[in-house]
Amino acid sequence: MVSVLLAVGLAVAVFVGFNIGGSSTGVAFGPAVGSDLVSKLAAAGLMTVFASLGAATAGQRVIETLGGDIVPSSEFTLLVSVIILLFVGLALLVSNTFGVPASTSMTAVGAVAGLGVATGTLQEPEMARIVGWWLVSPVLAFWVCAVVGRYLYPYLDANFRIDRSTGGVIERDGLAVSVADGANRRELLGTVAVVVVACYMAFSAGASNAANAVGPLVGSPEADLSIQAGVLLASAAIGLGAFTIARRTLDTVGSDLTDLPILAALIVEIVSASLITFLSSIGIPASLAVSATMSIVGLGWGRATRTATIGDAVRGDAPEVSVDALAADTSTDETVPDVGEPNDLLAEDLFDPGTTGRVIFFWILTPSLSFAASYGLFRFAPI
Secondary structure: OHHHHHHHHHHHHHHHHHHHHHHHHHHHHHHHHHOOOOOHHHHHHHHHHHHHHHHHOOHHHHHHHHHHHOOOHHHOOHHHHHHHHHHHHHHHHHHHHOOOOOOHHHHHHHHHHHHHHHHOOOOHHHHHHHHHHHHHHHHHHHHHHHHHHHHHHHHHHHHHOOOOOOOOOEEEEOOEEEEOOOOOHHHHHHHHHHHHHHHHHHHHHHHHHHHHHHHHHHHOOOOOOOHHHHHHHHHHHHHHHHHOOHHHHHHHHHHHOOOOOHHHHHHHHHHHHHHHHHHHHOOOOOOHHHHHHHHHHHHHHHHHHHHOOHHHHHHOOOOOOOOOOOOOOOOOOOOOOOOOOOOOOOOOOOOOHHHHHHHHHHHHHHHHHHHHHHHHHHHHOOO
């Protein structure tokens, strides 16, 4: 019976990792794909490799947190572990069906917390530490990028602006890859930089999210699954999701949510990946989806408010802030207006309000569903 249940548990873990790959690939490589720098197939391959590296390094600390620090490992019987993973997988499947990059870590922690509350074994100090970082990290991502957008982005854009050539930077002929004829050196360097940082994001996604697929199983004494075996299983499942259902979330982050210039994509990826890598290193299961999107919005907000001084804002004289600030055209003469000087910002909207609202709705819905289902079952069912 245990061997059958273990087989079911491993299958459910693969199911969860599959959905993680679908969600996290869009967050990591959405800006690069949306900027026509890499294909969806290349994004999937890079995601698989670097997520595996992240899971095998910093990811082991997060697996320990999810598998025994929030709720004692003694509570993770094999049946309980399977049920928790099933809740996580179903919640993520709902969000991926709608093409939204879900908050995987929040969903997994919600399911484990439901078990802890239902059984009275929740480690409240650890849970408070995790929730505290959940509140701080998106605010931090927003304000770091807002400061960059307001005070640094125009100078970076004037000195390192990367214009995309018509037809893209890279040409492919089967397996052969070459630089397009119209691409300039700055554009090529920018392409390499964005892809490298996207790989860094994939690394951070693997470090944070591998635990969501295998943490409960690794924490279960009955499963007898080592951390190293769990890492291999999670990495394979994430890769499977990256090559299949990730196409929809790549479209959502890369095209629907925002029209990112290459420089903006680079800034967003650096800030969000650094934040998640840091949190993973201290054992916090954090959301790359939340951090990346708040970085996008913060960068655009910072640029949009550049036309007003702090004094204007205090007096209530600040001009109306437009959300088209991030994707806006900039001057080609490398002249940067001072803070408070008016300038023309003409471009498509920074983000589509409907898409952004849908993303935020699912951030709240998926962990709420996993917590409610977990609590209800373990509180009222004889398990």
